[in-house]
Amino acid sequence: MTIETPAKASPLLPVPELERRLAQQALIAEFGRFALKNPPFQAMLDEACRIAADGLEVDFAKVLEPLPGENALLLRAGIGWKPGLVGRARIGADLESPAGYAFRTAEPVISNHLSDEKRFRTPKLMADHGVKRAINVIIQGESDAFGVLEADSRDPGAFSPHDIHFLQALANTLGVAIDKERSRLEIERLGAELAEREAHLQRAVALNPQVPWTANAEGRTVDVNERWLALTGLTREEVLGESWVQASHCDDRPAVGKAWADAVENGGFYDIEHRVRLAEGSHRWMRSHARPWRDAQGRIVLWYGATEDIHGRKLAEQRVAQSEERLAVAINAAALGLYDYDVASGRVELDARVREIWGIETEESVSFAAFVGGVHPEDQTAMQAKIDRAFSPQGDGRYAAEYRVLRRSDGATRWVAATGRAAVEKGRPVRLVGIVQDISARVAAEERLRAALADKDLLAREIDHRIKNSLSMVGGLLLLETRREKIGLRDTPEHLSW
Known part of the structure; x- marks a missing residue:
């Protein structure tokens, strides 16, 4: 405790002083009853200042609150100070300040002669109001310290240790009241937060389809x-x-x-x-x-x-399943195979029919390079060119080509017709999906037809040639007979008769 003691203390209190101490205790009890009524927080601080000033019979009292991040105490509440200072004026919170020392050390401070004080400096706020003596105690309950309760006087008298006991008792009561108010505010905050969460949950439940x-x-x-x-x-x-x-x-x-x-x-x-x-x-x-x-x-x-x-969703899945079933039936009926080329991975997904045409094992993973490698070497360039055109951003994405496949399993040549649609995103090839049909039988039939047509054309030309030769011979005989008549020959030689 930092106290400037008087030169001599009386061992026994006179009756007026005893009555003063009893009056101080009554004031503390009065403040306790006031705090139990849950007044507004600022009103509670103001009442504590009034009780402190009345109990110590001084003109000034104040509650100082530390400012976060600053080495200063704010004049949060007070009595006797000039208008406009409460809520704005500040006092240093360092150890050279009486209030700062009390706040930082939690020890009460009495300074009965500020003008001659060697331990502390006199804050400007107090000097401007002619304060000659001051008493400071910390305000603290069960939680962290709230600040400092201070009483100041212009009179040249002296605060005694009994005054410290009164002011500290008042500050402790205020600290408990502040704890209670903090708890109430926290409960209100948590209650409001809980109510909001409950309302949010109810709204979510009401809007949730589940x-x-x-x-x-x-x-x-x-x-x-x-x-x-x-x-x-x-x-x-x-x-x-x-x-x-x-x-x-x-x-x-x-x-x-x-x-x-x-x-x-x-x-x-x-x-x-x-x-x-x-x-x-x-x-x-x-x-x-x-x-x-x-x-x-x-x-x-x-x-x-x-x-x-x-x-x-279930009905949609059923419709998709039915569509896929119908598609599978149609594909099987048309002997079509499906392929899906993923450009990013370079992999090609092939169904069983395409694998059978290419002679690729059922479980074998196939790259696009391997897929193209199954195409007849003479057809690969044309096939790749058509794929490149399908992936061109300027095109319509359609792909159609006919080419030969050299089946890996037995080396047989198969003719296929491939169609598909290409997907392009931001000018970059992404995917090519389509179908392949084995047209070897059709190509063979076309070859046979062309061969038959070629044979018929050759026979027709031979017949036409023979007819032309015969007509030329008949014409020559007729011309010869005419000339014989003109020269008087009647008999036809045996080798010219017909």
Whole structure:
């Protein structure tokens, strides 16, 4: 304790002084009752300053609060100071300042002769108001120190250790009240945060297409969302426990029940797609899934689950499956093979028919280079040129080519017709997908037809040649007979008769 003691202290308090101490205790009790009423925080600080000034019979009192990041104390509340200073004036928080020393050391400070003080400097705020003596104590409850409570006087009297006891008792009561206020504000903050989270959760649940539900460790449903009751037309009693499975389509109940029983028994995840009967009697596809929540010992406490409507997706999947089935039938009927070239990886996905044409094993991974390598060397350049045109950003992405394939397995030559569409992103080739058809039989038939047509053309030319020769001979004989008549010859030589 840093106290400037008077020259001589009386061993016994006179009656007026004793009455003053009793009055100080009454003021502390009065402040305690005031603080219990949960007044506004600033009002509580102002009341503490009033009680301090009244109890010590001085003109000035103040509450000083440290400023974060600064070596200064703010005049947070006060009495007796010039207007405009409370909330704005500052005092140094270093050890050379009486208030700063009290705050940093948690020791009370009495300075009865500021003008002659050798331990501390006199803050300008106090010098401007003619303060001659001061007393400072720290304000602290169970939590961190809030600041300093100070009383100041223009009178040349002296503060005594009894005054320290009064002011410290008042500061301690204020510290407890500040702790209480801090706790109340923290509770309000947490309550508001919790309420906001709860409202956020309720909004999320309301907008979430998934319907939440909860089951206990034994797998019995203990809570369901109101939307599930409205959706199925069931009552809460009908879905609690184990009766919820009755909402599933009769064909799906065995699988649903088994999947849930297995999850509960093994403590694993529950995830199944099934049909649910709606209130009007129709059925829709749903996906139900849940996970267990465990305590610190690893025991399952609750199951948290959700059910979502996947009817649209399920119907779309069924339509896709039907389309793929029809496509597969059409492809098989047309003897078509599928290929998919990924430019980035350089890999080509081939179906069984394309692999059969190229003579490639079923499980063999195929690069684009190996795929092109199966093409007849005389056709590779033309094939690659057409692929490059398909990948050109200026083109329409279509690819069509006919070329020969040298089957790897037996070296046989097969003619194929390939078509496809190229994908280009930002001017860069990405993918080429298409079909391949073995046209070897067609090419062979065309060759036979061309050969037959060539034979017919040769026969026609021979016949025409012979006809022309015959006509020329007849013409020559007629001309000869005419000339014989002109010269009077009647008999035709034997070798010229016909």
